[in-house]
Amino acid sequence: MVRVAVATLWSTPDAVRPIDRRALGRTADIPSWVASMSAEQQVGDGVLSQLLLGERVRVDEVRDDGWVRVVALQQPGVRDRRGYPGWIPAAQLAPALDSPALDDATLVVDATSTDLRATPGGAVVLANVMLGTRLAQAGAEVDGWLPVRAGDADCVWVAAADVVSPLGGRPPAPLDVASRLRGVPYVWGGLSAYGIDCSGLVHLSWRRLGVTVPRDAADQAEATRSVPLGSEQPGDLYFFARPGKRIHHVGIVTGARRMLHACYTQRRVVEEPLSAARSETLVAAHRV
Incomplete structure (x- = not known):
């Protein structure tokens, strides 16, 4: 773990x-x-x-x-x-702790990032805990802070405003989650709010909602359902490949021929219309 x-x-x-x-x-x-x-x-x-x-x-x-x-x-x-x-x-790594199932006692980080503290509002024990991280609630709220188990720590504290119950209330759409990461630098293999790549953006956005999708773009295409180009909706996925090659890029549809994606050329997460060059390699639209 x-x-x-x-x-x-x-x-x-x-x-x-x-x-x-x-x-x-x-x-x-x-x-x-x-x-x-x-x-x-x-x-x-x-x-x-x-x-x-x-x-x-x-x-x-x-x-x-x-x-x-x-x-x-x-x-x-x-x-x-x-x-x-x-x-x-x-x-x-640490030995895995026994964790509860995904029930009312389990929390997910909904803030872009948060810090875990030794006491309510006290010294930071672990900084920069990411969006989508699961934490096990370990007691009742105290002055806006929740005790949690995380990693190999039996009891640390997180701001209650930064976490939610995955089963409580209406969850955000994956596109809304991804939109919070606009402007994050492009980092090959990245999966955090400090650096992320195209498939990482998709994986992390659905992971926040408890939905597991593969890590790489080509695998994400295999695991999702194709929809006809022209019928895609916001929140669907665009996939890109060069002739005779595997899929190399993915973006989240925001509108007709528009997407939010971690862009290699601009080296950050952007929302933009498909360029002519990008349209030439568009091969499919899929739905999770």
């Missing part, structure tokens, strides 16, 4: 660069890591995905140098039917 706010999943330990040290260890600081990189460094291919606090993994191999090969069980894909495989520092 992930014990840090955001853990990065690497293709191999050898892919880690000196600039990536801020993303490693128990002090993984994703905001400063992303801010420290140039635009080109943000699209290095060493990062496969990221995992959120409390996310469960299956451990396949443990190395003596502090690295663990895992499968991210909540991020399905075709690389491994169990989930998304990759490498993670052992320091970012």
